[in-house]
Amino acid sequence: MSGHHQTLTLLLFSAVVAATLAITSWAGSRRRGSAEEFYAGSRLFTPLENGFALAGDYMSAASFLGIAGLIALYGYDGMLYSVGFLVAWLLVLLLVAELVRNCGRYTLADVVAVRMRERPVRIALGCSSVVVSVLYLVAQMVGAGSLVALLLGSHGAAAHTWTVLGVGALMVFYVICGGMRATTWIQIVKAVLLMGGALTLSILVLLRFGGDLAQLLTSAAGRSGHGADFLAPGLRYGGAGWASRLDFVSLGLALVLGTAGLPHILARFYTVPTARAARRSVVWAIGLIGSFYLMTIVLGTGAAALVGPDAVRRSSPAGNTAVPLLSAELGGGADSTGGAALTALVAAVAFATILAVVAGITLAASAAAAHDLYASFARPGTAAGRGDPAGSPPFPRQRGGGRKRQRGDGNRTDEVSVARVAAVAVGAVAIGLSLLAQELNVAFLVGLAFAVAASANLPVLLYALFWRRFTTRGAVWSVYGGLLPAVVLVVFSPVVSGSPQALFPGRDFACFPLENPGLVSIPLGFLAGWLGTLLSRGDADPARYAESEVRSLTGAGAV
Amino acid sequence: MRAFWGMRIDDPWYDVLATGGAEVHGTPPGTPLQQAGPPPPRREPAPPAAYGVYPTVQRSAAFQQVRRRYRRFALPVSAAFLLWYLGYVVLAVCAPGLMARSVAGVLNVGMVAGLAQFATTFLLTWLYTRHARLRRDRLALELRWETQDMARSAVAAAGPGGAASGTAGEAAR
Numbered sequence: 001m002s003g004h005h006q007t008l009t010l011l012l013f014s015a016v017v018a019a020t021l022a023i024t025s026w027a028g029s030r031r032r033g034s035a036e037e038f039y040a041g042s043r044l045f046t047p048l049e050n051g052f053a054l055a056g057d058y059m060s061a062a063s064f065l066g067i068a069g070l071i072a073l074y075g076y077d078g079m080l081y082s083v084g085f086l087v088a089w090l091l092v093l094l095l096v097a098e099l100v101r102n103c104g105r106y107t108l109a110d111v112v113a114v115r116m117r118e119r120p121v122r123i124a125l126g127c128s129s130v131v132v133s134v135l136y137l138v139a140q141m142v143g144a145g146s147l148v149a150l151l152l153g154s155h156g157a158a159a160h161t162w163t164v165l166g167v168g169a170l171m172v173f174y175v176i177c178g179g180m181r182a183t184t185w186i187q188i189v190k191a192v193l194l195m196g197g198a199l200t201l202s203i204l205v206l207l208r209f210g211g212d213l214a215q216l217l218t219s220a221a222g223r224s225g226h227g228a229d230f231l232a233p234g235l236r237y238g239g240a241g242w243a244s245r246l247d248f249v250s251l252g253l254a255l256v257l258g259t260a261g262l263p264h265i266l267a268r269f270y271t272v273p274t275a276r277a278a279r280r281s282v283v284w285a286i287g288l289i290g291s292f293y294l295m296t297i298v299l300g301t302g303a304a305a306l307v308g309p310d311a312v313r314r315s316s317p318a319g320n321t322a323v324p325l326l327s328a329e330l331g332g333g334a335d336s337t338g339g340a341a342l343t344a345l346v347a348a349v350a351f352a353t354i355l356a357v358v359a360g361i362t363l364a365a366s367a368a369a370a371h372d373l374y375a376s377f378a379r380p381g382t383a384a385g386r387g388d389p390a391g392s393p394p395f396p397r398q399r400g401g402g403r404k405r406q407r408g409d410g411n412r413t414d415e416v417s418v419a420r421v422a423a424v425a426v427g428a429v430a431i432g433l434s435l436l437a438q439e440l441n442v443a444f445l446v447g448l449a450f451a452v453a454a455s456a457n458l459p460v461l462l463y464a465l466f467w468r469r470f471t472t473r474g475a476v477w478s479v480y481g482g483l484l485p486a487v488v489l490v491v492f493s494p495v496v497s498g499s500p501q502a503l504f505p506g507r508d509f510a511c512f513p514l515e516n517p518g519l520v521s522i523p524l525g526f527l528a529g530w531l532g533t534l535l536s537r538g539d540a541d542p543a544r545y546a547e548s549e550v551r552s553l554t555g556a557g558a559v
Numbered sequence: 560m561r562a563f564w565g566m567r568i569d570d571p572w573y574d575v576l577a578t579g580g581a582e583v584h585g586t587p588p589g590t591p592l593q594q595a596g597p598p599p600p601r602r603e604p605a606p607p608a609a610y611g612v613y614p615t616v617q618r619s620a621a622f623q624q625v626r627r628r629y630r631r632f633a634l635p636v637s638a639a640f641l642l643w644y645l646g647y648v649v650l651a652v653c654a655p656g657l658m659a660r661s662v663a664g665v666l667n668v669g670m671v672a673g674l675a676q677f678a679t680t681f682l683l684t685w686l687y688t689r690h691a692r693l694r695r696d697r698l699a700l701e702l703r704w705e706t707q708d709m710a711r712s713a714v715a716a717a718g719p720g721g722a723a724s725g726t727a728g729e730a731a732r
Contacts, residue, residue: 076651076658076669076670076673079673080648080651080673083644083647083673083676083677084644084648086676086677086680087640087644087676087680089680089684090637090640090680090683090684091637091641093684093687094633094636094637094683094687095633095637098691214664214665214666217665218665221665228659228661228667229659231659231665231667231669231670232655232658232659232667232669233651233652233655233658233659233669234655234658234659237651237652245652245653248648248651248652249645249648249649249652252644252645252648253645253648256641256644256645276696279688279691280688283684283688286680286681286684287681287684290677290680290681293677294677542614543610543611543613543614544610546613546614546616546617547610547613549613549617549626550613550616550617550622550702550706551613553622553625553626553629553699553702554616554622554625554699554700554702554703554706555699555700555703556616556702556703556706556707556710557706557707557710
């Protein structure tokens with residue numbers, strides 16, 4: 001890559017960083033200190049804004065560059081990913097968004113704690129939320145490290161390390177200084193940039209082919225060297241026996257069920273005032289995400305047709321540079337000014353994407369750590385009572401009082417300070433793990449984060465919302481019964497040992513054939529919740545279920 | 560407390576928007592009852608007055624209707640699209656031959672099925688929001704105000720604590 005292009009890219013990166021810092025300082029200067037503001041941006045966002053922010057939280061650089069690259073290399077099998085990522089949102093829309101908005105306050109555990117004993121449920125869900133967030137964060141940051149190094153054209157461990165440190169410091173800064181308001185605006189800006197970038201490139205690709213999609217597909221298939229097979233499944237997941245096929249089914253299941261259990265996605269529903277607004281923000285998000293993934297198909301096949309899979313593979317074996325290469329080609333070649341400018345723009349969009357996604361996850365992890373874990377461990381007495389959605393019965397007078405109290409109340413401000421410290425701690429852990437893991441292929445971590453979310457968070461959420469007899473023991477068992485198998489199965493999977501690409505290539509204790517544990521651990525999570533409920537000593541309290549059901553469906557007493 | 564009053568004046572729509580706009584109807588803004596009153600009761604034992612309201616609402620015909628309408632739409636549709644998606648994934652990895660069969664020009668079965676996944680997602684999104692808007696939203700909102708009114712009067716009737724802080728609150732206003 002030329003020096004000209006590198007200077008331009010660095011300039012645009014600096015512009016992105018400056019813009020996000022400006023947003024953070026603007027948001028941070030307003031109403032600091034209240035939990036409502038820090039965790040939920042005072043719930044003042046409109047559905048349109050929150051829809052863009054949801055899309056921004058969800059569409060990582062992995063989907064912008066990674067999926068387009070997979071399509072460029074493997075054709076149809078790359079598309080399979082985007083379908084799962086999109087269909088997952090129907091589950092969020094139909095079963096989760098409105099009910100969570102009505103029942104909860106800041107975190108996933110709030111929703112379940114409405115009808116359960118708070119302490120064990122909060123500890124369990126706090127742990128699983130932090131685990132999901134850290135896995136997702138490490139995946140994003142390691143990806144960011146190699147991506148930025150690649151985009152800047154600098155190789156070597158030093159550039160990678162500095163990128164991870166820089167991205168980590170920025171994300172912690174956004175969260176502790178700007179809270180949810182800054183994070184949301186960063187997501188919105190990023191989503192607009194990402195959609196704009198993808199749309200521009202897609203239009204340029206289509207113009208190249210005179211608007212003829214069939215011709216685009218034909219020439220992509222022709223140049224791929226696979227002919228018609230390029231447009232049919234099987235290039236990536238077809239061969240190598242049943243294990244790789246089951247692995248893909250497992251990944252597909254994790255993708256479609258995991259989204260509804262991702263803490264940073266659920267936290268977004270608390271930033272709008274009502275359940276109806278939460279529903280409308282999901283509709284916006286589905287529209288944006290759906291059209292984005294349709295555009296990645298155009299970009300991926302465009303890269304296959306115009307750049308060619310061989311050139312893509314030479315530049316990055318995983319395909320991550322397909323879109324930058326495509327943009328150089330569309331701009332008039334890598335050495336032309338147009339090509340350099342377009343590549344630099346794409347790199348800046350990818351960088352903004354990385355920053356926004358990690359900020360959102362860090363905020364969700366700090367909320368789980370402070371609002372659920374700290375509140376349960378450090379002040380068990382107050383966790384159940386003061387200022388808690390489940391603690392104070394949600395009738396308007398007291399609730400109105402509760403809302404006022406947060407702004408002046410010492411404990412609430414205290415909790416926000418804890419959340420800020422937790423953000424620093426989560427950031428430090430994520431930076432440390434990302435530096436340790438920087439030589440590894442961590443693509444599986446995203447799938448793993450989704451699998452853990454689907455196994456540990458989704459069953460307990462659905463049971464709590466829909467099953468009358470569900471008990472506290474069932475809730476706790478369901479979280480640990482999904483979380484532990486997911487983690488243990490990965491430890492004994494080929495990604496940790498027993499294969500050349502594994503974490504410990506020298507050792508071999510792999511006895512579970514799949515890379516993604518979802519196919520086994522998700523049913524186990526549901527089974528554990530069911531068993532725990534059956535084996536409970538007492539029955540579920542019908543009055544508390546009545547409260548949870550009435551509140552979730554009508555919004556009575558919602559904050 | 561002074562500080563928070565000052566804040567409220569700076570930001571008069573805070574309470575309105577943060578609680579869903581129309582909620583002023585149920586909650587007059589600026590009723591700082593709890594400030595004057597004792598700290599709210601602990602979770603266990605639950606305050607019987609407010610919790611008694613929820614089973615009553617749950618048994619009411621109006622709530623049963625909201626729940627039936629929601630579940631009758633959301634649950635079968637969720638099951639259907641999950642099956643349709645899983646079927647698609649399983650077919651894609653197990654029967655690539657079928658997926659590669661040509662339909663028209665470059666379009667093969669797999670392409671059509673993949674695009675159909677996108678199309679059904681958009682379609683179901685539209686159908687669900689339409690159903691919710693026309694069949695559920697109004698009923699649910701009415702129930703929300705009713706439940707909150709019931710809870711408020713139940714609390715007012717229940718304890719001297721609640722009533723006392725209520726009068727204190729009125730006086731403070």
